[in-house]
Amino acid sequence: DIIKMDTNIRGTKNTLTSPSKPPAPQKKSKPDDVVTAGAHEVDASNAAILAAIGTLQNMMQDFKAELKQNTLTIANIAKAVDFNSAEIKDCKEQCQTLHVQVKQLKEENTDLVKRAVEVEKRAVELERYKRWNLRVNGLQEGKDENTRQILSDIIGKIVPQWREKMDFILDSVHRLGQSNTNRPRQIIMQFTGRHFRDELWRVTKLHPVCKDLNIHFSEDLTKEDREARMAVWPKVEQAMKAGLKTGFRGPHAFINGQRMLYFGLNNGETKLTLALALQGQQVSPSS
Known part of the structure; x- marks a missing residue:
């Protein structure tokens, strides 16, 4: 094998080995790349700010619309309050007027009641005065009797001077109510004048004819x-x-x-x- 020797810049010889892939050299950032990255970050930040501003603007628009609606509502409430105040004032005035009228009506009613009582008393007195009647109690009742003739005969015995003018003195004579077998019915006599009634009533109080017949004359x-x-x-x-x-x-x-x-x-x-x-x-x- 041939070993190749290489000499570095210091003069040292390095043994050359079999070639293996050397480590990749690190790339150094270029100034343009740094600027581009910063620009992207600024754009993203600006976009977020703009979005937030848009949201705030929308919120402000909504708030403005709500504020306008609330203002209108408050104005309507104010009008309603003014109207109700006027109505209440009018009701108070009417109540005061009615109170005065009720007081006057009470006074008038009291006066009318007094007058009515007085008129009623006078009416009773007049009715009492016009009662030209007497009632006969205890006279036995017969079947198909002539009540007028019977009373005329009795009165003729009590007041003999009336016998000739009995038809003029007595107006009507009849019994009262339905027939009752247990006791005789009352007889009512109406006179043509009050003085006839008063005179007969006076003389019958202790007259022996009334005692004998067990009859009693009384007021109607x-x-x-x-x-x-x-x-x-x-x-x-x-x-x-x-x-x-x-x-x-x-x-x-x-x-x-x-x-x-x-x-x-x-x-x-x-x-x-x-x-x-x-x-x-x-x-x-x-x-």
């Missing part, structure tokens, strides 16, 4: 007077059992000369009280 009371008597009747009955002197005059009851006043119903209970009639003067009851 109005509905209000009957209710008043019914209200005071428990007290009258209690007084009768106690041996006190009792009686009625119109709607009023008297106990030992003292008149019981009827004040109507209150909470379902009848309020009654004893009071001296005519400011302490004794009033004899007439029944």
Whole structure:
């Protein structure tokens, strides 16, 4: 084998071996390559910045649109508040007006109630005054009787001077209600004048004819007077059992000369009280 010798630049001889592939020499970066890489990095950074700016611009546009919408909404709310304020003010004014009207109506209603009570009292008094009637209790009832003729004969015995003018004095005579076998029905007599009624009622109170026939003449009371008597009747009955002197005059009851006043119903209970009639003067009851 031939060994070839090579001499390096220092003069040393190197033994030459079989050729093997020498290591690849490293390439040195050129200045142009460095510039190109830097340019790419700058472009990428600028692109990212531009993208971010675009996103911000889009966000600003959206925010601007929302702000505009909110501004319109607030303006509408402000208008609604102004409208509601005006409505509330108008309602307050109307309430004040209605309050005044209600107060006036209450006063007028109170006055009307007072007038109505007064008118009702006057109407009752007028109806009571126009009652030219008397009722007969206890007269035995016969079949197919002539009630008018029977009463005319009885009155003729009580007031003989009326016999010739009985048809002029008596207006109508009849029994009340349906026939009852247990007791005789009441008879109502209507007179042509109040003075006839008053005179007959006065003379029948203690007349012997009434005692013999066991009959009793009484007032033809109005509905209000009957209710008043019914209200005071428990007290009258209690007084009768106690041996006190009792009686009625119109709607009023008297106990030992003292008149019981009827004040109507209150909470379902009848309020009654004893009071001296005519400011302490004794009033004899007439029944």
